Amino acid sequence: xxxxxxxxxxxxxxxxxxxxxxxxxxxxxxxxxxxxxxxxxxxxxxxxxxxxxxxxxxxxxxxxxxxxxxxxxxxxxxxxxxxxxxxxxxxxxxxxxxxxxxxxxxxxxxxxxxxxxxxxxxxxxxxxxxxxxxxxxxxxxxxxxxxxxxxxxxxxxxxxxxxxxxxxxxxxxxxxxxxxxxxxxxxxxxxxxxxxxxxxxxxxxxxxxxxxxxxxxxxxxxxxxxxxxxxxxxxxxxxxxxxxxxxxxxxxxxxxxxxxxxxxxxxxxxxxxxxxxxxxxxxxxxxxxxxxxxxxxxxxxxxxxxxxxxxxxxxxxxxxxxxxxxxxxxxxxxxxxxxxxxxxxxxxxxxxxxxxxxxxxxxxxxxxxxxxxxxxxxxxxxxxxxxxxxxxxxxxxxxxxxxxxxxxxxxxxxxxxxxxxxxxxxxxxxxxxxxxxxxxxxxxxxxxxxxxxxxxxxx
Numbered sequence: 001x002x003x004x005x006x007x008x009x010x011x012x013x014x015x016x017x018x019x020x021x022x023x024x025x026x027x028x029x030x031x032x033x034x035x036x037x038x039x040x041x042x043x044x045x046x047x048x049x050x051x052x053x054x055x056x057x058x059x060x061x062x063x064x065x066x067x068x069x070x071x072x073x074x075x076x077x078x079x080x081x082x083x084x085x086x087x088x089x090x091x092x093x094x095x096x097x098x099x100x101x102x103x104x105x106x107x108x109x110x111x112x113x114x115x116x117x118x119x120x121x122x123x124x125x126x127x128x129x130x131x132x133x134x135x136x137x138x139x140x141x142x143x144x145x146x147x148x149x150x151x152x153x154x155x156x157x158x159x160x161x162x163x164x165x166x167x168x169x170x171x172x173x174x175x176x177x178x179x180x181x182x183x184x185x186x187x188x189x190x191x192x193x194x195x196x197x198x199x200x201x202x203x204x205x206x207x208x209x210x211x212x213x214x215x216x217x218x219x220x221x222x223x224x225x226x227x228x229x230x231x232x233x234x235x236x237x238x239x240x241x242x243x244x245x246x247x248x249x250x251x252x253x254x255x256x257x258x259x260x261x262x263x264x265x266x267x268x269x270x271x272x273x274x275x276x277x278x279x280x281x282x283x284x285x286x287x288x289x290x291x292x293x294x295x296x297x298x299x300x301x302x303x304x305x306x307x308x309x310x311x312x313x314x315x316x317x318x319x320x321x322x323x324x325x326x327x328x329x330x331x332x333x334x335x336x337x338x339x340x341x342x343x344x345x346x347x348x349x350x351x352x353x354x355x356x357x358x359x360x361x362x363x364x365x366x367x368x369x370x371x372x373x374x375x376x377x378x379x380x381x382x383x384x385x386x387x388x389x390x391x392x393x394x395x396x397x398x399x400x401x402x403x404x405x406x407x408x409x410x411x412x413x414x415x416x417x418x419x420x421x422x423x424x425x426x427x428x429x430x431x432x433x434x435x436x437x438x439x440x441x442x443x444x445x446x447x448x449x450x451x452x453x454x455x456x457x458x459x
């Protein structure tokens with residue numbers, strides 16, 4: 001049902017007029033799935049879009065509407081949809097078999113590419129998702145240090161598993177968290193990155209901290225930015241205290257640079273969680289890092305050194321289809337300029353959108369690192385210049401609410417009406433196949449969407 005605040009909206013009316021088949025499919029979905037969706041981020045009012053097919057940086061919904069896609073497979077599509085190289089690799093693998101229940105050469109090539117690209121990757125282990133990769137990293141850190149506690153940061157997202165599903169942007173509470181045992185909550189420190197001195201003091205004074213995990217560029221892969229200096233402080237203190245430093249590079253891996261944020265910043269974590277671009281849009285994850293920590297998964301080392309091996313299974317670890325797509329994807333990251341191209345186009349998109357905000361007199365601003373793009377919607381009405389806005393100079397408290405303007409949901413709907421799909425943050429994820437014409441068209445969609453919001457008195 002349409003929420004009360006959107007009931008009389010012309011934007012909603014236009015969206016519904018264009019997406020009747022999506023609405024019909026949503027009604028079917030509500031009989032199958034909670035809220036009719038299979039991923040929390042796909043929930044939207046009045047109902048989500050149902051996509052029929054996609055190619056390059058475009059996708060088409062059930063009604064045949066065409067959209068420039070800046071949602072980007074939740075960040076996994078550095079080469080856009082149905083890239084010929086990935087289609088060829090996956091189709092060939094389907095003919096060879098989808099699950100041999102055995103080792104295969106493609107996993108070796110895939111692993112070699114990861115080791116080539118990620119500076120900290122002395123050894124690695126595949127999983128089926130980023131959530132699983134981060135969970136395994138946390139377990140390895142606890143086993144390696146023989147300590148109990150995990151430190152993580154307010155608003156940072158590391159998946160839905162128990163150790164990270166609270167104190168995040170999606171569930172801010174840390175008391176009586178539904179479905180999570182109190183013993184887990186008690187052994188997780190949710191720290192505030194706005195107070196690095198307090199973070200450092202806690203790391204130095206609590207001898208039971210096994211690991212610290214963070215999104216190195218900041219919460220939501222940089223929507224609430226953190227700079228290199230913060231990561232450098234964490235690296236220094238964790239090294240001194242014997243604490244395992246885990247970079248969650250599920251989104252930033254192969255995107256900030258071919259070697260992730262760690263390569264761009266020259267700061268090596270002990271463990272890294274990877275996913276998204278790792279398999280070019282197919283399900284996959286990996287933990288990469290120090291040989292001595294990953295040895296906890298090694299049968300021979302455990303037997304030789306007399307310790308209990310950390311068990312780790314996974315029916316779809318290094319699944320041949322994901323591996324084939326991963327080899328095709330990472331081969332181009334390693335040998336070409338696809339990461340640089342995506343970052344270049346991301347910078348162009350930010351400049352184009354900011355020019356529109358400035359011209360229309362809207363005190364919003366687009367920012368982000370490279371191909372990860374966010375819109376600061378300025379709910380407190382700060383006096384800003386969109387074309388000279390530096391998110392890294394803003395207090396963290398300002399950026400925490402930067403996407404909370406009351407018009408955000410209507411803005412996303414208006415963008416869909418005008419042929420562009422953005423993420424609900426709001427923001428966009430740019431690929432190497434977004435062209436200059438796509439960016440120009442997306443800028444005009446912003447202009448038209450702002451006009452719609454102004455007409456409704458939302459701006």
